[in-house]
Amino acid sequence: MPMMVVGRFMAGLGGSIGIALPGPIMADIWKIEERGKSITLSMFMPYFGAAVGPILGGYMCEQVSWPWLFWVVSIFDTVLLLVSFFVIKESYAPLLLLRKASRLANERGKPQWTIYQTTNKTAQKGTARVLTALQRPFKLFITRPTIPLISFFVGYMFGCYTIALTCYAEVWTQIYHQSISASGLHYIAISIGSAGSSLITGFLMDKVFRYLKSRSPNQTSRPEFRVPLMVPGTIICPIGLLIYGWSSQRHLHWIITDLGMVLAVSGSMSSSQCANAYMVDEFMQEYASAGAAMRFWSNVLGFVFPLFAPTMYQRLGYGVGNTVLAAGMLILCVPVPAVLWWFGERIRAIGKRRD
DSSP, X not given: OHHHHHHHHHHHHHHTHHHHSHHHHHHHHSOGGGHHHHHHHHHHHHHHHHHHHHHHHHHHHHHSOTHHHHHHHHHHHHHHHHHHHHHOOOOOHHHHHHHHHXXXXXHHTSOOOOTTOBTTBOOOOHHHHHHHHHXXXXXXXXXXXXXHHHHHHXXXXXXXXXXXXXXHHHIIIIISOOOHHHHHHTHHHHHHHHHHHHHHHXXXXXXXXXHHHHHSGGGOOOGGGGSTTHHHHHHHHHHHHHHHHHHHHTTOOHHHHHHHHHHHHXXXXXXXXXXXXXXXXXXXXXXXXXXXXXXXHHHHHHHHHHHXXXXXHXXXXXXXXXXXXXXXXXXXXXXXXXXXXXXXXXXXXHHHHHO
């Protein structure tokens, strides 16, 4: 058990890179008018992979010994690491300009400065720089009100998603009495919801953003232009939870349960994409730290939700249990887009004054 706990911790620590870094990298590369595409690229594979994994794992559990589950993932990760070492390049503008300034300083024999520096202050180095970077997410969480607001919104959505991942197989093995490999196939519903919603939301997000920007004074952009598409997903997700919960409890045809899961995952991922785009537009160069603050608290909820889910479903059943989750989403999450749309600019101004 201690070895498993340590191994899981190390796997989570390393795997967090795949969640924390793609968003900032996409923000570095893509223009603000193409933010929807960039968010789709950064969120699609992590969500899609989490859904595909149980499908492969279900078959592997029946065909090979359990250590091969770890060997296959380790081999695949090693290949990705080697390829990434040669393919992925630095994209952070302040660092790229700092390197250029250093090169020019050596060539010209005098200091060179970037727009991200001041001539009377040198950049932090070593331990001080690391400590500053570690403190920044928590500082932003305290001083910028939009971060805790969006963190809770995304966290609740992510919590429902993790419940789906952890409890979905039990629905098919315990209620529908299917084999492990057959139950894994139903995760295709989660894959369809992830893939479909990410592609559609990314396309529509860019369209809506360009439309709202063209109608704004002086065609200026605002993070609030990402909010309208948060609404459909926030409504679709609880509907999907209700269909999934009550169809499984009533032993309805399996396709109805899968349809409910498709809707639940689609709504969750769609609204989370828009919330992430809002964060990128607001924080830009600070998005890595702001995203870390948001992800920290959303992952806490993602950790807590599966802990109480089995007990909740045992006592209430899947129908009532998912009704509780859907009601919580309607009460706690539906007002968030309205708050951001009507008061987002004022809330952001409060945070900037605190800085």
